[in-house]
Amino acid sequence: MSAGTPPLSNPPPKPQVKALNCPQCGSAIVLRALGHAETVVCESCHSILDAKDPNLQILQKFEAATGEARPLIPLGSRGKLRGVDYEVIGFQRRSITVEGIRYSWHEYVLFNPYKAIRYLTEYNGHWNDISVCKELPQTGFASANYLGEAYKHFQTSDANTNFVLGEFPWQVRVGEHATVTEYVKPPRVLASEKTANEVTWSLGEYTYGADIWKSFNLPGKPPEAVGVYENQPSPVSENVKGIWGAFLAFAILLLVFMAGFDLASPKGAAFESSYQLNVGEPKGEASFVTDVFNLEGRTSNVEVTTTANVDNSWIYLNYALINNDTEQAWDFGREVSYYHGYDSDGSWTEGGQKNSVILPSIPAGHYYLRIEPEVDPKHPPIAYTIEVKRDVPVLGFFGIAFFALLLPAIAITWRSITFERMRWAESDHPPIKIGNSEE
Amino acid sequence: MTQPLSNCPNCGAKIVFQWSSSVQTVCQYCKSILVRTDVDLKKVGQVADLPPDSSPIQLNTEGIYRKKAFVVIGRILYEYDEGGWNEWHITMNDGTSAWLSDAQNEFAVSFAADASGLPAATQIKVGQQYTWNNQRYTLTVITPAHYRGVEGELPFQYWDKTDVTFADLRTETGKFATLDFSDEQPALYLGEFVEFDDLRLKNLRRFEGW
Numbered sequence: 001m002s003a004g005t006p007p008l009s010n011p012p013p014k015p016q017v018k019a020l021n022c023p024q025c026g027s028a029i030v031l032r033a034l035g036h037a038e039t040v041v042c043e044s045c046h047s048i049l050d051a052k053d054p055n056l057q058i059l060q061k062f063e064a065a066t067g068e069a070r071p072l073i074p075l076g077s078r079g080k081l082r083g084v085d086y087e088v089i090g091f092q093r094r095s096i097t098v099e100g101i102r103y104s105w106h107e108y109v110l111f112n113p114y115k116a117i118r119y120l121t122e123y124n125g126h127w128n129d130i131s132v133c134k135e136l137p138q139t140g141f142a143s144a145n146y147l148g149e150a151y152k153h154f155q156t157s158d159a160n161t162n163f164v165l166g167e168f169p170w171q172v173r174v175g176e177h178a179t180v181t182e183y184v185k186p187p188r189v190l191a192s193e194k195t196a197n198e199v200t201w202s203l204g205e206y207t208y209g210a211d212i213w214k215s216f217n218l219p220g221k222p223p224e225a226v227g228v229y230e231n232q233p234s235p236v237s238e239n240v241k242g243i244w245g246a247f248l249a250f251a252i253l254l255l256v257f258m259a260g261f262d263l264a265s266p267k268g269a270a271f272e273s274s275y276q277l278n279v280g281e282p283k284g285e286a287s288f289v290t291d292v293f294n295l296e297g298r299t300s301n302v303e304v305t306t307t308a309n310v311d312n313s314w315i316y317l318n319y320a321l322i323n324n325d326t327e328q329a330w331d332f333g334r335e336v337s338y339y340h341g342y343d344s345d346g347s348w349t350e351g352g353q354k355n356s357v358i359l360p361s362i363p364a365g366h367y368y369l370r371i372e373p374e375v376d377p378k379h380p381p382i383a384y385t386i387e388v389k390r391d392v393p394v395l396g397f398f399g400i401a402f403f404a405l406l407l408p409a410i411a412i413t414w415r416s417i418t419f420e421r422m423r424w425a426e427s428d429h430p431p432i433k434i435g436n437s438e439e
Numbered sequence: 440m441t442q443p444l445s446n447c448p449n450c451g452a453k454i455v456f457q458w459s460s461s462v463q464t465v466c467q468y469c470k471s472i473l474v475r476t477d478v479d480l481k482k483v484g485q486v487a488d489l490p491p492d493s494s495p496i497q498l499n500t501e502g503i504y505r506k507k508a509f510v511v512i513g514r515i516l517y518e519y520d521e522g523g524w525n526e527w528h529i530t531m532n533d534g535t536s537a538w539l540s541d542a543q544n545e546f547a548v549s550f551a552a553d554a555s556g557l558p559a560a561t562q563i564k565v566g567q568q569y570t571w572n573n574q575r576y577t578l579t580v581i582t583p584a585h586y587r588g589v590e591g592e593l594p595f596q597y598w599d600k601t602d603v604t605f606a607d608l609r610t611e612t613g614k615f616a617t618l619d620f621s622d623e624q625p626a627l628y629l630g631e632f633v634e635f636d637d638l639r640l641k642n643l644r645r646f647e648g649w
Contacts, residue, residue, distance in 0.1 A: 035493030113646040116544045134632035136609040170521040198580040
């Protein structure tokens with residue numbers, strides 16, 4: 001027993017399908033949907049026949065080149081959708097014309113003798129699984145509400161049936177028109193089809209071709225989906241809220257870290273001392289060493305700040321931070337220079353009286369500095385101060401972390417916006433174009 | 440529930456009424472349409488062969504609606520331009536009578552409702568709204584149909600119809616209404632759409648290959 005078939009008690013009646021022939025061309029006609037079919041189309045001569053009439057009276061004949069439209073899922077294919085077996089019994093091509101361009105899509109009629117008719121539609125490799133609504137949606141201004149969910153108006157157009165094949169549970173005709181209004185809430189699309197004396201609402205759910213190929217056990221691969229479809233779920237929009245949430249969480253965490261670092265770092269300097277270079281000093285080799293000072297705690301950074309009262313002058317200091325126990329040395333040089341003046345553009349300044357450098361990963365221990373100042377031989381007297389600080393917060397690191405988090409959030413948001421713009425570009429409400437370039 | 444017993448005035452076959460309030464039935468053997476009078480059964484017509492049928496429901500199909508067991512005892516078959524549908528006459532185990540309509544396997548259960556001031560067939564339009572029992576209904580389809588045949592027991596006489604007009608109304612909550620313009624006085628049926636699986640149907644028709 002196949003899925004979707006309820007318990008049975010009566011023996012099955014004899015098959016109702018008879019050997020039928022097209023009254024127009026004599027080709028064999030297969031009726032798959034038992035008594036459900038109202039019309040059946042002869043595949044050979046494209047006569048639309050009355051399936052309820054034992055003589056298959058011809059209702060309409062339409063012109064179509066052989067192979068003009070070929071169902072990707074052959075009529076008679078069976079597959080399981082949401083746990084229910086369905087057989088493809090009918091196929092039609094419908095189209096709308098927008099600004100002189102005809103857009104066509106294909107619809108497949110799915111049959112199960114115990115279930116309501118279902119449809120699959122395909123446009124440019126985008127599929128929808130469609131069923132008729134029992135509840136009536138509420139329509140508002142450019143929106144609709146269905147079962148408590150808001151849908152946005154996408155498009156209203158005049159749909160025209162221009163090719164049919166197989167069986168239909170209604171009186172299908174080529175040339176039929178219906179006003180189709182679509183509202184979207186990806187991955188769903190809510191559509192009303194309006195004719196003179198009927199309004200039918202249906203709900204479609206975006207379905208991937210690969211899933212349909214699997215359901216119907218079709219050979220090969222489904223056609224590649226082209227562009228962005230009206231109710232195609234955005235691959236990123238789900239992530240946008242998440243990434244900003246994560247960003248916010250990380251930013252807060254960063255702030256907490258920074259505050260923590262700030263509180264944990266020793267406020268006072270490990271070493272501080274002032275020196276004076278008088279006119280004519282230094283003479284020759286002028287290096288000297290400081291007292292030994294203690295750098296405590298875990299291996300961490302050390303900030304060496306040089307402040308000098310330079311004024312339109314400079315001082316260059318060759319430093320070595322030397323571990324008193326291991327003699328390991330870190331050599332570096334810093335310049336403090338400050339110049340200012342006036343020119344035709346007004347006042348200008350260059351440099352400053354303070355310079356800081358951070359030495360990373362200095363282990364705890366006893367240290368001293370070896371200092372060798374270099375100056376202009378004609379320098380004025382210069383007073384300078386050296387300050388050594390342990391474990392300072394590095395704002396640059398936090399900045400990098402901040403941007404490392406911000407960039408993917410911006411990138412994903414941008415991708416999402418681009419996707420939504422592509423979606424709505426095909427609607428009755430296209431987004432305003434940015435610049436002159438075509439999207 | 441009583442099960443009055445009679446014989447078909449046409450062929451003499453035994454006629455059993457499953458529902459005491461049935462007004463009309465069809466003889467299973469000779470397809471005579473029989474109407475109950477105070478004293479006996481009167482043949483009023485003959486059912487032509489019904490067209491090949493597609494409904495999974497049949498006479499004696501049993502199911503459950505709102506925790507009440509029901510059985511299908513009769514039907515009216517209609518046809519319209521776009522197809523056909525069945526109004527299956529069901530009786531609940533509490534003796535009430537209702538209709539299970541099957542339009543291309545879209546199922547609804549409805550009950551005859553008392554309402555005054557119903558619109559005439561000439562006044563109705565798609566999109567109109569009506570309020571019955573504090574529920575607002577929107578008219579979604581007007582169906583000019585014709586009577587195609589009957590089977591089994593019905594709560595009224597129904598055999599001399601030809602063209603009849605129906606209007607279907609829906610709500611935002613899955614409720615359903617039908618205005619039936621078969622008679623001079625329009626009749627109103629109120630109900631709701633039901634899921635096939637929820638009815639837990641037994642004695643269904645079986646389809647070859649399914």
